[in-house]
Structure formats: C-alpha cells, structure tokens
Amino acid sequence: MASVAEMDIDIPADLGFRATLDRTLVHRSAVSEVFVTDLRPVSETDVVAAAQLPLNHGYFSDHGRSPAVFDVLLLLEAGRQAAIAGTHAHMGARAGTQMIVDRFAIDTDPAALLCGDRPGELVIDNRFTVVRRRRDRVRAGRVEQVFRVDGVRAGTHTMDVLFLTPGEYEAVRHAQLGGPAPLTSGQTAAPTGVEPRTVGRTNPLNVVLGAPVVRDGALTAEVRPRWDNPSLFDHPYDHLPAAVLTEAARQLALAVPVPGGSGTPGARRVTGVRAGFTGFAELTSPVLASTPADGAATGERRVRFEQDGARIADTTLTVTDTSRLGTEETPR
Missing domain, CATH: 3.10.129.10 (Hotdog Thioesterase)
Structure with a gap:
C-alpha cells in the first residue's frame, strides 16, 4: 500500500463545495463550525472529501500576521471532520461512537496556504485502515490524508483513533474519576x-x-x-x-x-x-x-x-x- 506521501487518488469531477455536510456527521453543534462540503468513497479503502476554508473566522483567522495564510489547525480540523464523517460512512462506525485520538501528525506548506480573495477549496484524499477489530466492530483505526488547496498540494496528515461505544466510554471515565466527570x-x-x-x-x-x-x-x-x-x-x-x-x-x-x-x-x-x-x-x-x-x-x-x-x-x-x-x- 502506498504511503501517505505517495497517495494519488482520482478526484471526482463533480466534487461539491456548495453546502456543508450534516453537522452531526462531523460531531459539531454549530453549522458555522462545519467545513466539509462533500464526501465520496472511491474504493474499498479510499474516500475523497471537499471542504471550504473561510477567509475570516473568529478562531482560525485570529493571528495578526501578514500575509494571511490558512491556519495549520484549520486544516487539522477539516481533516478531523473528514475522518469522522468517512469513518461513519466507510468503516461502519455507529452513531454515538466515541472517537478518541491516540496520536496524529500534520505537516503543511505555508506557501501553498496563502489566502487569496475567495475562500479556499480544500480537497482531502483519505485512506482508511482498520488497525484492530473485535467481533463485528472496529476498535482502532488509522486515516492517512493528503491536502490540496485550490489544486496545489498543501500538506499531509495521519491520525490514529480508538473507538468506544457510549457505554464503554462512560464506564472508562467513571472508573478513572470515581464518579461522573x-x-x-x-x-x-x-x-x-x-x-x-x-x-x-x-x-x-x-x-x-x-x-x-x-x-x-x-x-x-x-x-x-x-x-x-x-x-x-x-x-x-x-x-x-x-x-x-x-x-x-x-x-x-x-x-x-x-x-x-x-x-x-x-x-x-x-x-x-x-x-x-x-x-x-x-x-x-x-x-x-x-x-x-x-x-x-x-x-x-x-x-x-x-x-x-x-x-x-x-x-x-x-x-x-x-x-x-x-x-x-x-x-x-
């Protein structure tokens, strides 16, 4: 299997940037905090996602630097959202599944992230791997991502995640804290x-x-x-x-x-x-x-x-x- 640096997934010609996904698919409450606009499975392991990067955001744009650049943590959040939505759609994660980040690595090219006069169009190549499965449920997984902004390669991201049912998560947290958190x-x-x-x-x-x-x-x-x-x-x-x-x-x-x-x-x-x-x-x-x-x-x-x-x-x-x-x- 190709490494994340070598991923080259065919992009659907009609990948959309017109409206965001349902906020519940990316575990967000506010529609304004959803950046992913499309999600397309293209093979047994690969999913292509689209996201719009805002030019002005109260958190991600608050840096006081010139020239303006799309924030590395904005790409990280868009990648996280694409991974969550893809995990539900592609890895069979059930509604309510708690996804616990074990580790991640992101690297970006700031020259490819310079803001223009329009929101950025981000395409994310996603490759999903089941790391551990028990019975019929995925217990741990990995996603590898390549970022392209307005057609220019802008970075890579990998993330390892653990999956718990709501009941399992509540039991773990109760045991750790000795009571409700x-x-x-x-x-x-x-x-x-x-x-x-x-x-x-x-x-x-x-x-x-x-x-x-x-x-x-x-x-x-x-x-x-x-x-x-x-x-x-x-x-x-x-x-x-x-x-x-x-x-x-x-x-x-x-x-x-x-x-x-x-x-x-x-x-x-x-x-x-x-x-x-x-x-x-x-x-x-x-x-x-x-x-x-x-x-x-x-x-x-x-x-x-x-x-x-x-x-x-x-x-x-x-x-x-x-x-x-x-x-x-x-x-x-």
Whole structure:
C-alpha cells in the first residue's frame, strides 16, 4: 500500500463545495463550525472529501500576521471532520461512537496556504485502515490524508483513533474519576491576563494559557482556555480536548523568547505538529504545558503536558519563519 506521501487518488469531477455536510456527521453543534462540503468513497479503502476554508473566522483567522495564510489547525480540523464523517460512512462506525485520538501528525506548506480573495477549496484524499477489530466492530483505526488547496498540494496528515461505544466510554471515565466527570459547560474562569500578541493571537478569547514562567530551565504555563470560546468548545466535553492542548502547545512555542531579542511571534508560524496522548486532560486539576526556555527561534520544538505529576501528552511542533511569504521568492 502506498504511503501517505505517495497517495494519488482520482478526484471526482463533480466534487461539491456548495453546502456543508450534516453537522452531526462531523460531531459539531454549530453549522458555522462545519467545513466539509462533500464526501465520496472511491474504493474499498479510499474516500475523497471537499471542504471550504473561510477567509475570516473568529478562531482560525485570529493571528495578526501578514500575509494571511490558512491556519495549520484549520486544516487539522477539516481533516478531523473528514475522518469522522468517512469513518461513519466507510468503516461502519455507529452513531454515538466515541472517537478518541491516540496520536496524529500534520505537516503543511505555508506557501501553498496563502489566502487569496475567495475562500479556499480544500480537497482531502483519505485512506482508511482498520488497525484492530473485535467481533463485528472496529476498535482502532488509522486515516492517512493528503491536502490540496485550490489544486496545489498543501500538506499531509495521519491520525490514529480508538473507538468506544457510549457505554464503554462512560464506564472508562467513571472508573478513572470515581464518579461522573464534570463538563466544560459548567466551568467558569477569569481571563488569563496574557497579552494575546505574545502567544501569536489578537483576540483575548483565543488565548488558552496562563502567564508563562521560567522554572528549572523550562518555560511553563497552565492551560487555561476561555470556556466561552465557541470554536474550541462547540459542545460540552468532560476533559480538555486534543484541539485545546494543540493550541496550548502552539501558543507556548511562540511565547519562547527569540534569541537576541529579534523577531516577533508574527514572523513565525507553526506549520507542523506531531502529538501523542497518554491520558485525558481532566477538568479537576491544573494541566501544565512546558518547553525548553531557550533554543532556536525556528525548527522543531517539543511541548510536554503534565497533570498531577503524570505526563498526559507530548507534542513536537515545527516553527517556520514566514516573513518572506508573499514575495516573489514564494509564489502561490
């Protein structure tokens, strides 16, 4: 079987971008948070999806950088939605199935993601693999994806997922917590007080970290999202979802002081992420993110997440200097 880098799936000529899929197929509550517009099985293992990338979105467009580029986490979310819808349609996942992200890796080319004067048309090649099956149910699976924006190859994504029935999920969470899990919809917190531009944001609503501090050679911050952020918390969760931890990792990576004091978060972007999750980020105690307090301004940067002294997630981010994007050296 070809690797994700070699995938070349025939694209249906009538793949549509006119309207989004039913929001329930991608596990979203708000229609405005649905990006996938079409889904077509083309073989026993392959599915092609279409998605529209918005030019102006309260969360995904809030970066204060010029020129504007479609966010790597927007592609990650579109890929997640395509994977969920494809899993229901192609792998037989039943309604209500809980899909737990075990690990993922995304890599993008920012030059291929420069925004134009229209929303981006994203085509996602999906290849689904059953990793583990028990009786008649898929218990673990993998999806490999290739992204093309307006016909230009823009990146790749792989994701490994575990599948639980609602009853199994509730039993696992009850056993872990010794009782019902609290929900994000019941949480309250004051604004973090972090200056948004120091973490690559402009709107305080999108800041997900408390004030970073340097301790034992590491830059550390508590993960403290705004619970009223309608994109990160489109519906209630009983833990901090992977999307919040990924955003926290990005913000901490951009908060690391640039050697020599030159440069700003606006000149650097996260263009790739690898992440693995070993536990739930519970709502019952602080989750801490940490990364080395020094190092290069660009390249790979590791961010670790811990809760109650135990590691729950590891991420490695690719930070790229995009100050020359949009010049003649980086044509679309």
